[in-house]
Amino acid sequence: MLKTIAVRIVLGILTLWAVSVLIFAATEVLPGDVASAILGQGATPETLAVFRHELGLDRPAYVRYLEWFFNALHGDLGIAMTNKRVIVEVIAPRFMNTLFLAGYAALIAVPTSVVLGIIAAINEGKFIDRFVNIISLMTISVPEFFIAYVLILYLAVQFEIFPSLSTVFPEMGFVEKIYTTALPAFTLTMLVMAHMLRMTRTSVLSIMSQPYIEMAFLKGLTRSQVIVRHALPNAAAPIISVIALNLAYLIVGVVVIEVVFVYPGVGQFMVDGVTKRDLPVVQACGLIFAGAFVGLNTIADVLAIMVNPRLRHPR
C-alpha cells in the first residue's frame, strides 16, 4: 500500500511539473509581443529593446522557463509588470483569503452533504430522500451569481442581517471575518453540496446490492447499522474524490463569487492579470491554482487508498 501511495505522490509532482511547462508555453504563445503590448504603439524601437531586455524577453524561451521554474521552487514568483509589486507579497494574502473562504464553505458543506447523503440512502425513496434531492438539485441548477444575488437581496438589502460586501481586511478579527464572509460561504456551500450529497447517496446505494450487505442484513443488523458499518467504508473512495474535486473548485473556480461579493481572492487577481497581460502574475496564479488542484487530488487518491478495506488489508 505504501508503494501505491508513493507512486501517487510522485505522479502528482510530475503532473505539477508538466502543468508548469504548459502554463509557461501558454503565456508564451499569447498573441502579440508583450513589450509592445505594454508600451503601446507610441514606443520607439529603442525603448522596446530596452524594455524587452528589462523583461528578459531577449533570451531563449527555455532559459527563461528554467529560470522561472527554479525561482518558483524557491518561492520567488517575480515582480508584476504593471505596478512593479513583488508578486509573492501581493498574492500570499489573497491566496490565504481564497483558502479561508474555501475552508469556511467546505466546513459547512462537506459534513452536511455527507450526512444528508447517508440519511437519504437510509431512507431511499421516502419523503426525506426526495426532499434533499430536489433541494440540492435546485441549488446546483441555477447559476452561481443567481444564488448570490438572491442571498444579497434578502439577507443583505432587505433584512440587513449580513453585509453584501464581503471584503476582508488584515485588521479584522476572526469572528468578524466569519460574519463578513457568511454570504459567499453560504452561496458556495449550496453550489458544491448537491454533487457530494448525491455521490454519497449513490455510492452507498450501489454497495447495498452486494452479497456481503445481504449477509449483514441476514445477521439481523438494522438498515442504518448496515449502511454506516458495512456500506460506507466501501463507498468512501468515490465520495472522497468528489469531495476533493469540489474543494478544488472552491479554490480555483470562484471568480464570479469573488466579483459579486467583492472578495479579494486569487481569482479576480488572475483575471486582472490576464486583461492587462501581466504575464508573471498570470503564471504565478496558474501555478498556484494547478498546485491546489493537483495537491487536493493527490490527497484524495491517497485517502481513498487508505480507507479502502481491501487495499488496507491485502490478502
Added chain:
Amino acid sequence: MEEYNKLKHMFDKGALSRRDFMSGVAMIGAGMAVAPSLLSGTAQAATPKVGGTFRIGMEGGSATDSLDPRTYSDSVMIAASLCVMNGLVEFDASGKPTGELLESWEAKPGAKEWVFNVRKGVKFSNGKTLNADDILYSIAIHRGETKSPAKGILKQITEIKKVNENQIAVTLEAGNADFPVILGDYHIVVVPDGFTDWQKPIGTGGYTLESFEPGVRLVFKRRGDYWKAGRANFDMVEIRNIQDPAARTAALQSGQVDAINRLDPRTVNLLMKDKKLNVVRTKGTGNRFCFVSRVTEKPFDNKDLRLALKYGIDREKIIQQVYNGFATPGNDHTLDALNPFYNTAMPQRKYDPDKAAFHFKKAGLGDAKIELQASEGAWGSAVDCATLYQESLKKAKINLDVKKVSADGYWDNVWLKVPFCAVYWGRRLSADQTFTQVYGSGSDWNDSNWRVPEFDKLIGEARAELDDKKRKELYFHAQEMIAEDGGMICFAITDYLDGYAKNVMGADPHARYDMNDDRIAEKGWFA
C-alpha cells in the same frame, strides 16, 4: 477584451481614454435634450461640515493598479490620485478650465506662447512648498521616453521653461487656445520635483494615503491644512473597488458605502424610488454611439444617401428601448451638449421617414441593399441598435442588411475598413480635440474618411483663436458641416449615473466626468 483592442488602437496613441469607454458602456442607457438647469447644482446648504468616514464603491479599478500617474486609465485611480495630489487645472461644473495649481494663465495673440502662474503658498504633505520646478517635473514625466498616455497630447510643446519660482512659460508648435484644457488631462498630477516613490505618493491634495491594496481599496486621511477652503471635509475616505454593478447597488442600498459610480440604467428607475438614496444624472456626456459610413466608398460617396440614412434613424426609439431613456440623442457629430462650443442653434435631427425616402430616391440607387456591420465588440448593445435602425429604415423603404460580425478583432478588422459599421467614441478633452481626431484630414482615426480642406481650415482657425465668441461661430459652422455632409450617424450619447446616500452633500453633476468630476471625496461632505 474589446476595450483592450480599442485601446490598442487609440488609447496607446493618446487618443482615447479607456475610462471613457468603460464608464460609457457601464451605463447602457438614454435621454432628452440637456436642460440648462442641469448644471446649476442641487439646492443645498453651502456650508460644508467636517467629519465622518466617506466610503465610495467604484467600478474602474484593477489588481494591477498603481499610483504612478503614467499608468492611470480608469476611474478608481483618477479619483484616488485627486485625493492625494492636485492637477494643474481644474474644471468648473460647466466644463470650463479654472485654476488649480496653475492659478492663472495668459496667452500671447495666436495662442502659441503661454505664461502660467504657479499658485503661491501651497505645501506638499512632506512640508515642501510648491514651486515652478515641481510643475515642470510633473509635466516632464509624461514627455520623452515614457509610456504615459498623456505623451501624445503634450507633443505640441516645443519649449517649456521656468520664468521664476512662480511662473512657467510654454511655447507650442502651433497656436492652441485650448492648451489649459490639455493641461487638465487627468494623468497630469503634481508631485515634488524628482519624486519617484509611487507606492507612497506625496502631493498637495486634501488627504494623505493611509493604505493601498490594488483592486481592493484605498484609504485616505484628512490632512487638515488643505489650501482649498471648504474642501476635503471627511476625516477618512475609503475607495472600495466594486466591479459588479449589482454588488455596488446592493452595497449602497444596505448602507455599506455612501456613494457609487456607474449605476445600471436598466434598474436605475427603481433606485430613484428609494428614499434613502440620491441618484445624480449627468446627461449626455458619456459614450457617443454612431454608425459610420466611409464617404469615399460606394454607395456612401453619395451625399443624398448619407442624408437619407441620417433621417431614417429613430433616435428616440433606440434610446427608449435599448438605453431605458438614459441617453441623449446625438446630432450626427460627437461633440456633447455640455461642451461650451456645442451648436445650440442647429436643430436636433429627428426621425423623418418621408425625408429619408425622398433623399434615398434622389440618390438614385434603385432598391439597393445597404450593408451595416455591427458587433458586441463595438459596444454591448450595438447589434440591438442596428436592428432597430433596420426597422426604422424600412418605413422609408430603405433596405438595410445588418451583418453581425465577430467581437474578436472588431477594431482591427472591421473599424476603418468596412464601408458602414458601428463605432463608439469617447469624450475628448476639448472641442478642438474632438474635431481634429474624429474628422480632421490628418487623423488616422477619421473613420468616415471625410477629409475636407475647408473644414480643416475652419478648425485650424478656431484652434488659434482666443476670442471665445469668434471661436464659437467657427465651431458652430464646423458642426453644421459635419452633420450635413459627413458620413457619421451619431444617434445617442449616454448619461453618467451616480448613486449617493441622502446625507452626502456636494454631489453635483459635472460636465467632464461622473462622481463630480471624480472629485467627490474633495468636494463632498456629510449633512
